[in-house]
Amino acid sequence: MKVLVQRVASASVTTNNRVVGKIGPGLVVFLGIAKCDSEEDACYLADKIINLRIFTNDAGKFALSALETGSEILIVSQFTLLADSRKGRRPSFTEAAPPDTAKKLYDFFVNQVCSSGLKTETGAFQEHMLVEIQNDGPVTLMLEGKSK
Secondary structure, three states: OOEEEEEEEEEEEOOOOOEEEEEEEEEEEEEEEOOOOHHHHHHHHHHHHOOEEEEEEEEOOOEHHHEEEEEHHHHHHOOOHHHHHOOOOOOEEOOOOHHHHHHHHEEEEEEHOOOOOOOOOOOOOOOOOOOOOOEEEEEEEEEEOOOO
16 A cells, blocks of 8 residues: 655645635545555555644644644545566556455545544546645655555
8 A cells, every 4th residue: 555645734626617626725645556455555544644643733843644634635546656667668556456345444544534524525436536735834655555
């Protein structure tokens, strides 16, 4: 499981000319699910993300988490995070989980984040999406599941 996390001032996801998810200050979480991923990976990353200290305190230091700041979270499925482009010019997605498996883990991950009590929005699974992000910092981090 790979996750790209961006701290944002605001973000939204539009699909079919309709906004399906929108947040104010918080985190955008792009989630890529591999064939070998498990609920344990999802739990680990959900906990890591909501408790990751990437919001600044009064001294300007990374000291506060999304949970501590009451930040909002927007989760967007993104299988392209599993791209292998080491060979040739076309990325291979053979490590990405098939859609039915990925959807189950995606929903499980979303539920884990929702259980934190933070406002949580999502994109549209397996849809073409337009994601608008006002990156704050910029702060962008790549995280991987516990088993990696």
